[in-house]
Amino acid sequence: MVDNTVRAAQAAVVESLRRQFSSSGQVPDAGLPIPVLRSWARCQRLGLDMGERVRPPSTTRGDLMVARERSAALLAHASGVMEHLHEQIRSSGSMVLLADASGMILHGIGDPAFVDRASRVVLQAGANWSECERGTNAIGASLIERAPVEVLGAEHYLDCNGVLTCSAAPIFDWRGELLGALDISGDHRSHQPHTLGLARMGVRLVERRLFESEHARHALLSFHPRPEGVGCLQEGLLAIDPDGEIVAADRQARALLGVDERRVAGLGNFSNLFRGGFGTLIGRAARDPAALVELELRSGARVHVRVRVSPAWQAGAQAAPASAARVVATPDPSRSARGRVTLEALSTGDPALQFALDRCARIVGRNIPILIQGESGSGKELLARACHNSGPRADGPFVAVNCAAIPENLIESELFGYVGGAFTGARKEGAVGRIQQAHGGTLFLDEIGDMPLAMQARLLRVLQERCVQPVGAGSAVPVDIALLCATHRQLGEQVKAGRFREDLYYRVNGLSVQLPPLRARSDLQRIVRRLLDGSSHHPAPTGVEAAPETMAILAAYPWPGNIRQLQNVLEVALALLDEGETRILPLHLPEEVLQAAGEASPYSTASHSVPPRSGSLHSVSSLSPLPLSEREARPARLADDPDLLPLRRARALDDDAIRAAIARFDGNLSAAARHLGVARNTLYRRMGRPF
Numbered sequence: 208m209v210d211n212t213v214r215a216a217q218a219a220v221v222e223s224l225r226r227q228f229s230s231s232g233q234v235p236d237a238g239l240p241i242p243v244l245r246s247w248a249r250c251q252r253l254g255l256d257m258g259e260r261v262r263p264p265s266t267t268r269g270d271l272m273v274a275r276e277r278s279a280a281l282l283a284h285a286s287g288v289m290e291h292l293h294e295q296i297r298s299s300g301s302m303v304l305l306a307d308a309s310g311m312i313l314h315g316i317g318d319p320a321f322v323d324r325a326s327r328v329v330l331q332a333g334a335n336w337s338e339c340e341r342g343t344n345a346i347g348a349s350l351i352e353r354a355p356v357e358v359l360g361a362e363h364y365l366d367c368n369g370v371l372t373c374s375a376a377p378i379f380d381w382r383g384e385l386l387g388a389l390d391i392s393g394d395h396r397s398h399q400p401h402t403l404g405l406a407r408m409g410v411r412l413v414e415r416r417l418f419e420s421e422h423a424r425h426a427l428l429s430f431h432p433r434p435e436g437v438g439c440l441q442e443g444l445l446a447i448d449p450d451g452e453i454v455a456a457d458r459q460a461r462a463l464l465g466v467d468e469r470r471v472a473g474l475g476n477f478s479n480l481f482r483g484g485f486g487t488l489i490g491r492a493a494r495d496p497a498a499l500v501e502l503e504l505r506s507g508a509r510v511h512v513r514v515r516v517s518p519a520w521q522a523g524a525q526a527a528p529a530s531a532a533r534v535v536a537t538p539d540p541s542r543s544a545r546g547r548v549t550l551e552a553l554s555t556g557d558p559a560l561q562f563a564l565d566r567c568a569r570i571v572g573r574n575i576p577i578l579i580q581g582e583s584g585s586g587k588e589l590l591a592r593a594c595h596n597s598g599p600r601a602d603g604p605f606v607a608v609n610c611a612a613i614p615e616n617l618i619e620s621e622l623f624g625y626v627g628g629a630f631t632g633a634r635k636e637g638a639v640g641r642i643q644q645a646h647g648g649t650l651f652l653d654e655i656g657d658m659p660l661a662m663q664a665r666l667l668r669v670l671q672e673r674c675v676q677p678v679g680a681g682s683a684v685p686v687d688i689a690l691l692c693a694t695h696r697q698l699g700e701q702v703k704a705g706r707f708r709e710d711l712y713y714r715v716n717g718l719s720v721q722l723p724p725l726r727a728r729s730d731l732q733r734i735v736r737r738l739l740d741g742s743s744h745h746p747a748p749t750g751v752e753a754a755p756e757t758m759a760i761l762a763a764y765p766w767p768g769n770i771r772q773l774q775n776v777l778e779v780a781l782a783l784l785d786e787g788e789t790r791i792l793p794l795h796l797p798e799e800v801l802q803a804a805g806e807a808s809p810y811s812t813a814s815h816s817v818p819p820r821s822g823s824l825h826s827v828s829s830l831s832p833l834p835l836s837e838r839e840a841r842p843a844r845l846a847d848d849p850d851l852l853p854l855r856r857a858r859a860l861d862d863d864a865i866r867a868a869i870a871r872f873d874g875n876l877s878a879a880a881r882h883l884g885v886a887r888n889t890l891y892r893r894m895g896r897p898f
């Protein structure tokens with residue numbers, strides 16, 4: 208924190224400059240940061256009165272809604288970043304604000320005490336903080352200066368705003384269009400020197416997210432002159448289409464390449480900029496997405512590069528030049544020959560899952576809505592995609608909307624769209640809503656249980672009338688969609704609690720399928736194999752597998768985050784493997800997974816790799832499968848019943864794991880059973896011995 212004496216001296220200088228300015232009418236030419244001096248001059252030209260009282264907002268709630276709709280993408284991508292920034296400065300008596308390009312505050316979060324104080328000078332959502340409305344302030348000045356600006360205490364033009372200290376940085380899209388500003392404001396006595404840096408970092412994150420989401424269908428190439436710069440905020444990002452054309456470059460990339468936004472189109476093909484083939488680079492990325500490749504620019508400079516290729520790009524790359532298309536076709540058993548996941552390909556032998564897949568297969572293509580229920584990360588969206596790809600609409604669009612991720616007031620325009628000029632500031636060409644985008648294909652409403660009640664009524668009308676009426680349109684547009692919905696909530700319970708309309712419930716619930724949680728599935732081994740083979744974004748190098756003792760631990764873990772969590776655990780384990788190592792051992796697993804399985808910490812796992820000593824082995828050559836009654840037990844109930852936990856563990860044990868455990872404990876079956884996390888009787892049964 209800046210020393211109090213220094214701060215008091217600075218405040219005294221500013222106060223004396225203010226007095227001189229108001230008596231002489233001459234804007235000082237020094238003593239304050241240049242952007243602040245320029246802003247004072249602009250405010251003077253606007254005829255603002257320094258002593259004016261706090262102006263109430265000149266905008267209405269409706270104006271705020273319109274502004275939020277207009278900046279929906281910005282708001283969606285900035286909200287998470289704002290939460291993150293707020294976490295960093297929590298309890299420092301400050302708040303994080305997002306304004307649009309006109310200075311209208313769209314959203315703000317902060318410490319309650321300061322939020323309350325800020326509202327007294329209307330520093331709040333719905334108020335406009337452009338310079339002409341509020342005089343010199345960080346939001347307004349950064350939008351005009353198109354650069355980060357800090358305005359401390361009495362540097363604010365209006366006396367009433369002198370209680371604030373504000374640091375703001377402007378947000379641009381990759382074309383250089385100004386989208387808004389991110390601001391961190393606090394009490395004038397508590398200025399922190401790093402606050403402007405935090406705001407700039409936040410802006411960089413928002414700009415990246417906007418870039419990545421706009422170019423989700425392109426290959427994203429991150430680069431930096433230094434290897435450690437790749438993966439950091441300093442890296443440059445290029446979006447490249449399957450033909451190798453560079454379609455966009457973010458701000459950082461332009462700075463590194465020394466081009467301005469108008470010249471991005473001139474970058475042309477990958478091969479104009481880099482030496483080396485695009486197809487070869489994509490091929491390497493498909494084999495090893497984490498790989499850093501050193502490339503030479505045509506200018507002679509060298510850069511380090513990493514390429515990410517989304518599934519959407521891969522699907523689109525079918526039509527790409529032969530070289531690129533061939534190399535991205537990584538074998539993936541969960542995908543069909545067309546590179547898309549299908550119901551058939553999802554089958555991995557679990558009876559509860561198979562039941563769900565069979566039911567979906569019978570219904571798909573019959574215009575009956577399917578409601579997929581299951582815990583988070585259990586594969587609901589993947590199942591929805593598989594339904595779409597397995598039916599007659601496979602070549603139509605699949606449009607996924609996460610109802611829980613869209614702010615309540617934006618759902619309407621997002622789902623229904625609007626016509627040009629529907630409201631002040633609406634885009635000239637209007638916007639097509641997600642329902643219409645799904646015409647001829649499938650609309651997937653994820654987390655439908657979180658849809659606000661008012662929107663449920665409108666959705667119900669669409670489903671009944673099969674027409675959408677965009678906001679501001681005089682007439683409705685017919686739509687032909689198949690509907691799939693998913694929720695992690697028990698929708699029936701939501702209806703009982705009055706949070707979900709009963710009539711809509713029956714509309715979306717033509718067929719209800721329940722996805723089993725991972726802990727209740729009996730196909731863990733095959734899922735692990737599949738994830739390692741590359742259904743995830745980071746396929747393992749060929750030949751990598753989980754060791755039997757690792758499988759036993761994975762089988763004992765309850766997987767609250769389901770397949771998504773397993774995917775993450777395996778990705779981390781792969782990253783921990785040494786060069787050439789092909790077995791994932793317990794020591795590569797996270798502590799919480801080991802602990803849940805009652806395993807020792809990775810630091811004492813040397814004995815895991817002890818090979819079985821054949822001389823001390825019991826006869827385990829004829830390990831029998833589990834009795835039928837156990838195999839047929841309903842997995843969902845297995846999961847719920849703690850008494851049956853050992854049985855669940857036993858399912859995933861393979862013969863090697865049992866042999867290794869028995870060898871490790873010199874034939875002591877009780878110790879081996881304890882180690883494997885199964886009952887001794889189960890071990891006897893698996894060995895085909897009486898007990």
Ligand SMILES: Nc1ncnc2c1ncn2[C@@H]1O[C@H](COP(=O)(O)OP(=O)(O)OP(=O)(O)O)[C@@H](O)[C@H]1O
Pocket residue numbers: 541553581582583584585586587588589590653695734737738742743770771774
């Ligand atoms: N059978 C499977 N094989 C391979 N990967 C899978 C499988 N099922 C799910 N996954 C992967 O697990 C992750 C989570 O899946 P998905 O997003 O479909 O879950 P979800 O239930 O919709 O999650 P949420 O409720 O949080 O949205 C995804 O990365 C998906 O690709």
